[in-house]
Amino acid sequence: MGGFLLRRLGHALLVVLLVSTVTFAVVHAAPGGPALLADPKLSGAERQAIETRLGLDQPLPVQYGRWLARLARGDLGNSFLFETSNVSAIRARLPNTLLLAGTALLISLVVAIPIGAASAARPGGWLDRLSSGFAFVAMSLPAFWLGIVLILTFAVRWRLLPAGGASTVGSAGSVTDRLLHLILPALVLATAGTAELLRYTRASARGVLGLPFVRTARAKGVGERAVRWRHAMRNALIPIVTVIGLQLPRLVGGAAITETVFSWPGMGRLGIEAALARDYPLVMAITLLVSIGVLAFTLVVDVVYFIIDPRLQADR
Amino acid sequence: MTTTPGPVAGQGGLWRSALHGVRARVALAVLALVVLASLAGPLVYRVDPDTLDFARSAAAPSLQHPLGTDESGRDVLSRLLVGGRVSLAVGLAAMLLSVLLGTTVGALAGLGRRWADALLMRLTDATLSIPTIFVVICVLTFLGPSIPTLVLAIGATSWMALARLVRGELLALREQDFVEAAASLGARPLSILRRHLLPHLWPVILVNATLGMASAILTESALSFLGLGVQPPAASWGNMLSGAQVTLFSQPWLAVYPGVLIMLTVIAANLLGDALRDALASGQ
């Protein structure tokens, strides 16, 4: 167990290093520096002063070295755009993204797993047809478009729900208010993920339902419900959890679009703003943070796997 | 996901069994129609998609403009046809790049030495773990969004799933008798890959490619929303859809056409990929 964990940790660290190097290289391949410098009214001297202040006058390897050195100390650097530390810029936005992405994930799980499992039990049944039809449409909708349509319908036309933001200014703290603001963006963000999870759950459950031990359980006279839920789903869930882990970075990417459509003050929007303004340090900080989060999640899943199923000793 | 290998029926067999279902046939028909319309449409319907006519801005459908005009008075039908070419081309090319990268990385990892496998798989993990959209935006803001850069950006960030699948298949295949036999008969690795392994990989690649094209088309539209898709005045379904946002209150239909086309194409591609996958699972 210890060796396994150590090896996994080693992998994760290597991955983090790769992520940081690759993002640094890709992001810094851009010539010219941040958009801050694209102001034609700046004189040469002013431009120089800004570059010196931001450390952009140094050669790239030096900048990379500095960045890694700071990273090793847990310092994610300073944002060009906000002139504050990246950590504080992210901290102000992260809770909102966690709330939004968490809710979306919850919706996905609550909808996809039971329906996916039930569909698998009766392939070709009405529920299966309906849910797979939904899944295909949901997977094919551009999220920003869905968001705008929902805003037009529910906020502008019917005035049932707010058109944007995470809360009404002045009423911060009211749970109802926050929930009302959460509904539309969470639904939009959940759509694609739910479809994917639905299909995956169905496939996984169908696979498991055909396995010998399930057939054995049935033959032994275990009730159909119990077979399905206790025996089959437990085994089907393991790969599903892995899929959820893989969905996480896309959840943040999707959140970036959804947050822009709904003016949601989250980290995804911050990332897009930073990327568009060529605020490299902030982009790298966000990317790295998400990556670490995903790796941590995967690590936990692996460990759980390991505990549940000791056959998985081999690291493939 | 690794399937039991053995003698393969070949792609023809896979296609035949995939197209057994009605859904798959409809999907293929829709795709064929969309491709045909985009390729041949502009040759038949010869209205210039770029001519501005502000006097006829956002006009309703008429004989002269069967689907109306956009806010700059350009003919919507011709833009949809030409835009279809662009969207499909971006989808297709990004998919090809992604398949190429995925297969190469997967093959190198699955057949290469341990350290190469480890390094490539960590690279795959790394790419899978980041929200690639931010990196894509960074790349596109300095390379400038154009069809080649979009293909590069989308393709280079969507190869990971295939790489894992290919590697898994190869790891399983490597242990098989027929591969070992070929090796013991003195076949070179590359020829083993081509003659003995690639036929087994085709189904996986095909499924992945179909789904990959669907997602590439969607990604282009999302990037268009951020202003980083195919750039106007060139038309793509993505930029037509995102451009129609501003007239959503006054001319909602302008957003319907490209939206429906994107949806139809993506659904059809997904259905086809699904049918292929089912055929793959049941046929072998």
Add this chain to the structure above:
Amino acid sequence: MSGIRSLATPLARATLTRLALLGALAGAACGGERNAGDAGTQRGSQSPVTAGGVLRIALINDPIFNPVIAPDLGSVMLNKVLFPGLVRPDEQLRPVPDLAESWEASDDGLSYTFKLRPGVVWHDGVPFSAHDVKFTFDQIIDLDSGSRLRSDFAAVDGTDVLDSLTVRFRLKAPFAPFLTLLGYNAGILPAHLLRGAPLTQSVDFNRRHPVGTGPFMFEEIVPGASVTLVRNPRYYGSTPLLDRIVFKVVPDINAQVAQLRAGELDFITVEPATLASVQDVMGVKVLQVPVVQHYYVAFNASRPLFASPVVRRALGMAVDRDAIIKGVLRGYADMPRGTIPVALGDYFDDSIPPVPYAPDSARVLLASAGWTRAPDGKLRNKAGKPFAFSLLVDKGNPTREQTALAVQQDLRKIGIDVTLRTMEFAALVRDHVLPGTFDAHLIWWTTPPDPDQYAFYHTGQDNNNVRWSNAAADSLLALGRRTMDPVQRKEIYRAFQRIEMIDPPVLVLFYPREIQAVSDRLQGLPTLGIRDALRYSERFAMKAR
């Protein structure tokens, strides 16, 4: 292109669009004279103004509460409310007292002495004094402070505190736009809170706890979501009418429109392309304000193709500006003459007839310059070389994209081969405009509300990217910024415009207007671009529903 400052943080496509136009429009602002806009006049309803209420204005990004270092539009808007300057512009663009009560210029124009308003206190209760003014301008002209106002005040040599309410500015040379610029972006900062550390590092002040002297004080910021300002009971001017002003961060223009229509915003500015979505909406009225800005096609005069004034004049006659204004701008722009826009009032010479759309005359002119129509319909010179060039335009802004398309189409009609290239704004400026590596590009200048265009069109100046050089214009531009008498200045700039008609420095396309979509409950809004209107926020009011 001071409006381009606002582009320092380009955002999403729609946002970028918006940044560009709003930044540009609002940056210029302070026009309105021709629309009989009295800075104090209320537009819209004539019913009596009521106190109380909340105004919600759209922002596109989180602001930096510091007028000296903040170049982006969001920051500039907020800082106009939080940090008054020594003067503010009135409806005639004349500087009128704000934090300064009165002032006196020396006869040689090299020194200005300001008497400050007594009894003004900062939002934290500390008295405002001449030391704050000196501190602010020391920072503005300091290269290392991160100041983004340095070029505005390049003429300032230094400031001296004469007593706690008297401050003197020393100028290196006479500089007529000085007072106008004092009322433009130069809000005064509190020395007692910011002294000792570099401005850019006063993060707590810049991001969370700003202290100014304006009619509204900082109450709360929710990062990425909103900034709330509350009425300042100790404001030195007339008592602010609103209880609060909320700046909501909504980066996407379509989201802004949706929120306006859903009653969650009271003020947004829109592009002509978005106009239809805010027209004929219950509870929303659409206003327009001319701004100090000219949109133009820049021809690189250092390239042989564009060296001749005759060619540049001919190109001007080949472009149908009227069609562009009606089609692309939906009529929300004014027909141009030279580079001095109509919003500058008296300085704009309306006795000059606009350049006519006359493609045939353009052909004749071009023929006289050696470009004749070849059998293939293209213009070619004697060597058979076609008249061809590439036109660069920034991407993401429908107005500029469509205008560029229209220019391309018009020039094609007379046989000129124009290749359009769109690129990101930052790339356009950095890689092409500044180094001068372009044939032609479509862009705009936003200038302070003063006719001084020395930096843009005088030979050899930093911002003269088109490399235009005209000796007569040079001497007029140099004279104009030294001349204090408004009547003389008017004559100087009118003469300048007449030169521009014969030797056009750029192909001026139009003078845009800022389009404001506002709640019909909003009252007390002066006829100014939003940024300058915000200098009068104490007069805003929201009619009860």
